[in-house]
Amino acid sequence: MKSTASFRAHKVVEACQEIAGFSDNPAYLVRTYLSPATRRVHDFLRSWMDRLGMRPSIDAVGNLRGLYPGKRQNAGRLLIGSHIDTVPNAGAFDGVLGVIMGLALIEGLEADRLDYDIEIVAFSEEEGVRFGVPFIGSRALIGDIDAPLLQLTDPRGVSVAQAMESFGLNLSELHAALLNPATFAFLEFHIEQGPVLDQLNAPLGIVEAIAGQSRYELTFHGKANHAGTTPMSLRHDALTGAAEWIGAVEQQARITNGLVATVGRLEVTPGATNVIPSEVRLSLDLRHTDDATRHAAADDMEANGRQIASTRGLQLSLQKKLDQPAIPLDRGLRDSLAAAVAATGRDGHRMNSGAGHDAMVLARKLPSAMLFLRSPAGISHHPDETVLVEDVQAALDAGLYFLKHLNPP
Ligand code: HGY
Ligand code: MN
Ligand code: MN
Ligand code: MN
Secondary structure, three states: OOOHHHHHHHHHHHHHHHHOOOOOOOOOOOOOOOOOOOOHHHHHHHHHHHHHOOOOOEOOOOEEEEEEEOOOOOOOHHHHHEEOOOOOOOOOOOOOOHHHHHHHHHHHHHOOOOOEEEEEEEEEEOOOOOOOOOHHHHHHHHOOOOOOHHHOOOOOOOOHHHHHHHHOOHHHHHHOOOOOOEEEEEEEEEEEEHHHHHHHHEEEEEEEEOEEEEEEEEEEEEEOOEEOOOOHHHHEEEHHHHHHHHHHHHHHHOOOOOOOEEOOOOEEEOOOOOOOOOOOEEEEEEEEHHHHHHHHHHHHHHHHHHHHHHOOOOOEEEEEEEEEOOOEOOOOHHHHHHHHHHOOOEEEEEEEEOOOHHHHHHHHOOOEEEEEEEEEOOOOOOOOOOOOOHHHHHHHHHHHHHOOOOOHH
């Protein structure tokens, strides 16, 4: 007979796997901001929240939120949550695990209702896939939704504001999406999405700081011409220019300690076998836990891009899409998480996060903490992304201990 804790851990994994079936594409898991599959996740979570008496509601940007009141008035509120959108060809646990963990912890309290309230939030957008900028969900809680963001358009030309309206959201209610003033902390459970815990054979990680991230869109402009008649010396090939630059970016990241650089998206125009590419649009994603290092690397890479472009008779245009500062998480909460992990007999590894998370947005306004669960084989943003049931159980045990020993300010 499985123990209640083990039963609950299995239920968390099964819930994430069931939600992974709610996709915008039948061939692989992808769920972007306010897509049709989002509603199915909302329905799944809403019925769970209803069973817990949490009166779920959807805020002005599509976050699903539910409140589990404490037994004392004015004892403050702890926010727990993560995101329910995904990257294309995603795994089943990135984001949604942090929402399900919150609900499972509330169930784990059983009769032990806490003094303070717990609010669970399923952030509607964190990855930035549909509109190119991340964290629309969590930014609404700190009042960081501005007109330029609402005017961004997706590849079909639909703006953020139009997407919200078609989803039935009411932008005039943006103020109501702000953090409740009684909220004293934010806690996000998340898979590590990297190899560190797996290599240490450690189940849990306490996140000290989250790396800053820069996102750019670059376009190399060249000249289309006939692939068969144009001598190599007379070409202005946008793709070979971009390729030279991408190789240099990789080389610079390899020699800069702690820097990671990724060109994840590349579009070639006109994209015909027998035409020299006239234009290449590509993305650049830079991460580092030190902002000055990240900014210096970005400046170097831009300068090198311009140099390559001018040598090859190309033009380079570059647009900064995101500059998210690195952010330390709350020392007190980190220590309480470490104590909770130790008290439940596991070792928690203190580490930084190379991935961005909603906690880095909330941490701008609120003491925030993250507990990582091991990513077997360090795989994420991929269908093979998974978690170990025993690590989910370890996180639930530590999470319950943390909740019961948390003293609101
Ligand atoms: O890109 C990231 O770091 C996160 O997975 N959104
Ligand atoms: Mn992700
Ligand atoms: Mn995530
Ligand atoms: Mn996150």
